[in-house]
Amino acid sequence: MTEKLKGATRLASSSKTYGAGGVRRQRERDFGRVFTGLLFALFVATLLMAILAGTDVYRGLNREGDAADNQRLSLTLLANDVRANDQIDAVACAWVTEEGVDMVVAQGREELGLPEAAGASDARCLLDGPALVLRETLPSGVYETRLYRYDGVIMEEYALADAPYDPSKATAIVRSSVFDFSYGGGLLTIVTDAGQTSVALRAAGGDA
Numbered sequence: 001m002t003e004k005l006k007g008a009t010r011l012a013s014s015s016k017t018y019g020a021g022g023v024r025r026q027r028e029r030d031f032g033r034v035f036t037g038l039l040f041a042l043f044v045a046t047l048l049m050a051i052l053a054g055t056d057v058y059r060g061l062n063r064e065g066d067a068a069d070n071q072r073l074s075l076t077l078l079a080n081d082v083r084a085n086d087q088i089d090a091v092a093c094a095w096v097t098e099e100g101v102d103m104v105v106a107q108g109r110e111e112l113g114l115p116e117a118a119g120a121s122d123a124r125c126l127l128d129g130p131a132l133v134l135r136e137t138l139p140s141g142v143y144e145t146r147l148y149r150y151d152g153v154i155m156e157e158y159a160l161a162d163a164p165y166d167p168s169k170a171t172a173i174v175r176s177s178v179f180d181f182s183y184g185g186g187l188l189t190i191v192t193d194a195g196q197t198s199v200a201l202r203a204a205g206g207d208a
Contacts, residue, residue, distance in 0.1 A: 078173070078197065087136060093130050094148075150167045
């Protein structure tokens with residue numbers, strides 16, 4: 001009887017030990033699953049953040065590339081305007097004020113200077129600086145292609161020579177903080193944010 005009792009006690013003790021070990025192992029397995037799930041979720045979140053950051057960088061580079069392309073294209077358009085009006089004494093510089101337009105026309109290969117009104121303190125320019133004027137003489141009259149900067153944008157306006165300047169009727173070419181130009185020796189140079197372009201006018205004896 002005593003032996004049977006001892007055997008039953010050992011069996012019960014063994015069952016308790018086995019049961020406790022099984023519960024511990026089950027908990028360890030559950031913890032492992034939870035840890036693996038959390039690790040996977042962290043990996044997915046990190047991957048998504050990296051993809052989003054990469055997408056933003058790509059979009060930013062695309063925007064910068066498009067802006068640079070537009071700037072380069074604007075220089076090409078300006079150069080084409082000059083070539084299309086390659087005539088004798090076609091290049092002029094205009095200073096536009098409320099009182100009117102003061103203009104200087106380049107003669108042949110001579111350098112183009114600023115109009116006298118540009119140096120007058122009371123002659124406030126209505127544009128963002130002097131206008132480059134390309135004059136075209138036709139049987140119906142004299143027409144002007146006016147290139148100027150207005151409100152931070154380079155504009156192109158085509159009108160009769162005696163028509164007032166009207167930026168609302170002009171075509172916006174490109175936004176630029178700079179619009180400068182010079183002429184001499186038959187070479188016209190235009191400067192914008194995109195850089196500069198030079199055109200040799202054949203009518204003025206410039207080398208093509």
